[in-house]
Amino acid sequence: MTEPLLGRSARKRATILSAGRTLFLGNGYQGTSMDQVAATAEVSKQTVYKHFGDKQELLLAIVNDALDATVTPFLSRIAELGDTTDLDEDLTTLAEDYLRAVLQEPVVQLRRLVVGEANRVPALAQLYYEQAPARALAAFADCFARLHGRDLLSVPEPAVAAEHFAFLVVGRCIDQALFCGGPQVLGGVDVGRHVRAGVRVFLAGYQPRSG
């Protein structure tokens, strides 16, 4: 008897998340009330509060859902890059997919929403940073430390090299996307050419001297 009940609860949770997401992105975080979320999800306000203690918790769950679908899969791919046998090629392919992932419209829209609330709800923005950009940077740092150990890169400070790589590849695009939109930026970029230029400078800075 518990299984169908759990299923129903999970479905309600998903419905509330979807309603919250639509309302937050359409009307802003401030412009959305938990009453409206309940009405749009066609559940009682009590049900909303049973699943999400407050509006901030709801926003955080929406953000986590989006990150699970976009950023999280990259963490294992970044880890695998540590075992590469063709660094230039594999770094370039990963960088291309990473650029496309961070420019997806849902990712950009949620970044905007969280950034827009950072003046008033600093804890939320800080949590987002730790769960998204900081985790990707940490994964790159681990990977570059491993490639340093394998003598494929010369990376005395893996955390610094991770920053350099990430922002050579996605820096201008992700910054511009916050203002001009992810698809608009992606539409104006030759991804292959853009990524190769960034990877070239990264390798010029971090490839071991041969000989």
Add this chain to the structure above:
Amino acid sequence: MTEPLLGRSARKRATILSAGRTLFLGNGYQGTSMDQVAATAEVSKQTVYKHFGDKQELLLAIVNDALDATVTPFLSRIAELGDTTDLDEDLTTLAEDYLRAVLQEPVVQLRRLVVGEANRVPALAQLYYEQAPARALAAFADCFARLHGRDLLSVPEPAVAAEHFAFLVVGRCIDQALFCGGPQVLGGVDVGRHVRAGVRVFLAGYQPRSG
């Protein structure tokens, strides 16, 4: 008789800008009405509308004011870098000041405000991008093209090199500041060390082969 009147008008304008800035940053763009701006500035609503046609125009004027005080002075310094006789040194000094400038709290707070409205007022965000990051990138591109002409750099694509330089130096910091705050990020960074690491990778990628 016109001079004192103009002076009074300019003072009123400054008072309205200051009131709008305080309210926008405290309550958000959506959470602020032109009535509140008029009340805080202690002027009539008609006076507010005489100076600024609507709320969007007021926000844009506030943003322009902040940029004039922070980013604009850098454009001439970037241009002067084209005449450098000690590239490594001058590039590093400029980069340090640039990093400190973009992490100033008023700049970060206004970026957050504009980004937070980008889903609903895309034209405003686009205008901000063109007037701030895009102008700095264009100035760096012109400067690097000149240094290429002087054989101090090898920069076949100045716009790409400008992106690489800017985001090697300020990329992670400016991204993190949107979420965690400018002074907080600046407090956690050894500016000299951070900038030298970015400049080293940039020069590795763009210094002409000697010999």
